[in-house]
Amino acid sequence: MKIGVLGTGVVGETIGAKLVALGHEVKISGRAPVNDKAIAWAAKVGAKASYGTFAEAAAFAELVFNCTKGEGAVDAVRAAREGLSGKILVDVTNPLDFSAGFPPTLFVSGTDSLGERIQREVPEAKVVKALNTINCNVMVDPARLGGASDVFVSGNDAEAKATVSRFLCEQFGWKEVVDLGDITTARGTESYLPLWIRLMSALKTADFNVKLVRS
């Protein structure tokens, strides 16, 4: 499958490398037409990895992951808008504001979310918020944890959510995907980040996740 990844940070590179290892063709992407670091990364990952602009990655792909930093997420999807039309955009971003240092706050919360802003920016794309509650090493390898845990999806298109849920299970090895509802439920998973950050500090590792326990 041809997959586009917006963002050349550690999340984009981790997801990109996993997808190439699974046999997919992956174009990671940034704002600039040339990004020497990302081009070198793609060369190292293998022949099925390449680098392009946000617009080129979206045009190339059948499925797109948005792994940009939160502050650049809306700009990135705006640049990729034409290529995203009709496609599923898995939005992994979080609205983290590090401008006052650590711990970060959220630059959007309450009655809006970054997932909703992105869906409004590219109404022709099917945005599925997913994976934003987990460190990237766990995103692509949930079995590295000492037991099954949960991942959540939010989005307005039921078929797109089902496709992404199947993809997460079949490709990344997730056992259970919890459908929270429409894209407004991204407010929930994004709002969890301040707890995730405190848990990371208390547990002294990013290698963790939560499992829902029910009656």
Place this chain on the structure above:
Amino acid sequence: MKIGVLGTGVVGETIGAKLVALGHEVKISGRAPVNDKAIAWAAKVGAKASYGTFAEAAAFAELVFNCTKGEGAVDAVRAAREGLSGKILVDVTNPLDFSAGFPPTLFVSGTDSLGERIQREVPEAKVVKALNTINCNVMVDPARLGGASDVFVSGNDAEAKATVSRFLCEQFGWKEVVDLGDITTARGTESYLPLWIRLMSALKTADFNVKLVRS
């Protein structure tokens, strides 16, 4: 043990009834000197239950639970301030704002929390934020869920957190209490509420909690 409960809603009554069942003397409390509904509730629960004002419950108690609605939480501890001096105040509240309907937003978040506001209001008390990530039926009976799950504490006084953690395990049956750090980490657990609310809607039950899964 003599225990005070601020608040006469479902959370206060559930915790109060459990504490009486465990053999403690419990004074639940509200703003008004007389609250016929709460007085009737205390009479029903048994001889070890009584009703008083916030100030009377705090003066009576060795340990106090703050189970008020978030919007009234700071006023309640202000009214109880003298009696709270030197005591542990377990703060169960959440800053939920239902003024625009469901789902609620948070009336404090980001670089502050309701737990911190309460600690600032009663600096002579040892505030331990706890149990605010869980429905009250699960708070007092974690075994009702289909497996072990986690509860969190935040507070500035290490000894008070250790005392509350022991109390939660020995009295309510919790197996594990995760110490998140000082009272600023209440920002984390309070910020989780928007996800908790979406999970409640998706799972169609409030009878759930999360368990941390680590590598």
